[in-house]
Amino acid sequence: MPGKKLLIVEDDYSMRTILKEALEESGYEVSDAKDGETALNMLEENSYDLVISDLMMPGMDGIKLLEIIKIKYPGIGVFIITAYGTVERAVEALQKGAYDFITKPFSISHLKTRIENFFNYQYLKNENKELKRKLDREEKYKKIVGKSEVIKKILEQIDIVARTDMPVFIQGESGTGKELIAEAIHYSSDRNDGPFIRVNCSAIPETLFESTLFGHEKGAFTNAMRTFKGMFEEANGGTFLLDEISEIPISMQVKLLRVLQEGKITRVGSTKEIPVDVRIIATTNRDIKQLVVSGKFREDLFFRLNVFPIYIPPLRERIEDIPLLVEHFIRKYGDKYNNCREKRVDPETIGHLMKYRWPGNIRQLENVIKRAILLSGEESVIKRKHLQVEIDEIGSKETSEFDYVMSLAEMERKLIFNALKKTRNNRTHAAKLLGISVRTLRNKLNEYRKLGLLPEEFV
Secondary structure (H helix, E strand, O other): OOOOEEEEEOOOHHHHHHHHHHHHHOOOEEEEEOOHHHHHHHHHHOOOOEEEEEOOOOOOOHHHHHHHHHHHOOOOEEEEEEOHHHHHHHHHHHHOOOOEEEEOOOOHHHHHHHHHHHHHHHHHHHHHHHHHHHHHHHHHHHOOOOOOHHHHHHHHHHHHHHOOOOOEEEEOOOOOOHHHHHHHHHHOOOOOOOOEEEEEHHHOOHHHHHHHHHEEOOOOOOOOOOOEEOHHHHOOOOEEEEEOHHHOOHHHHHHHHHHHHHOEEEOEOOOOEEEOOOEEEEEEOOOHHHHHHOOOOOHHHHHHHOOEEEEOOOHHHOHHHHHHHHHHHHHHHHHHHHOOOOOEEOHHHHHHHHHOOOOOHHHHHHHHHHHHHHHOOOOOEEOHHHOOHHHHOOOOHHHHOOOOOOOHHHHHHHHHHHHHHHOOOOHHHHHHHHOOOHHHHHHHHHHHHHOOOOOHHHO
16 A cells, blocks of 8 residues: 555665565655664654564564554554564564564565555454444443533534543533543544543542552562552553542652653552553542642643643533433433333423532432432323422422423523522622522623613613
8 A cells, every 4th residue: 555654674784675675666655774773763753554573683673672662652563574483483473463474585575465464454444443433432422411502512522632632631510421521532532442441539548549550569568469550551552531630649649740741650669661652531520720729739730631621510500401311311211210211201390300409410310310210100200209309399489480381591591580689689699599600690691681681680
């Protein structure tokens, strides 16, 4: 396949020259190196599709070169050229990730055929990978339910950042679906066939952080009975989700920063650096900027992680998504808990659910619907009586008079105006009462003003 870039690694000058000229005649762009060290330097500075290396060379042999390439450049194919007497080592090379081995003596036409087969295989592999990526993406996107503008924006952000390897920082309250967003990014990316490893930073004892993330050698500390690969190594070639990153002890933050900067980890009890290729996604439910100001989170680590920020608002700020979420959970759990996916929720109950502030966000709503499905028994309609106690007790004079056939926009507007009346037009107090930010309230009022819907008493 013309245009592909090859690197020949061969200590014999005449052999190297013959191979280079022959493959260039076939339209390949060919570079050559006299030994493994030179080849690694060239790989640092250039991109190649295939490396063809002799097995026996002075200094670094072909097996060692292969091992390094598979760690640092896993997307590059490797051929090993071997003499007849070293076939056993060539088989070892295949086991360590080489695509093929060529036994000397060989014809140039035979080598060209094997190279062509490799690129045909790569083409089919990439086609299958792209198909799998699309299917995985569609499957993961199904779990991100909603029609609000903010959900549309988040889906757009996922599409944009999934095409890159840059770190992503997801912020949102507990239960808003941060892990779903992280999964969608991973399965929409080129790393979708690699591992997706998640670690909950808030669940790891401080004394075990370093070992959990970076691994340890046998005997590194008391009870270290065997060598242990850390989460970074497990995530190699894929995505590493650091859930609740704000809970990492300050003593560990500098070590994490170093790994992100250098792309290498060192196991506890070892001095050997191990290269790792991971995409980092971090999440938090806390005000990370405030933690930086207070000295509880390193500013340089925050900047390293916060390359592509995604904010997921709480459910109370996107109540228009609640009906769709309810339908989704009924489909998901109807068969499991009551052998019925045809249940529905009556409009009054939907309106009732939309009044609640949902401190536990989507996770809490999911649990409420699961229980309601169970409590509704053989009834086809889920009603208010099937909701859990704390939901059933909500409501106030300001909201009980609402007619739930009104549009969501009208409902939102009335809620805002009632809050402003109750707080005597104090926007800070009104925003707190509504469970939204002052900025969100201000934007809503500006929107109403432009539409001529803002009463003079609130101007």
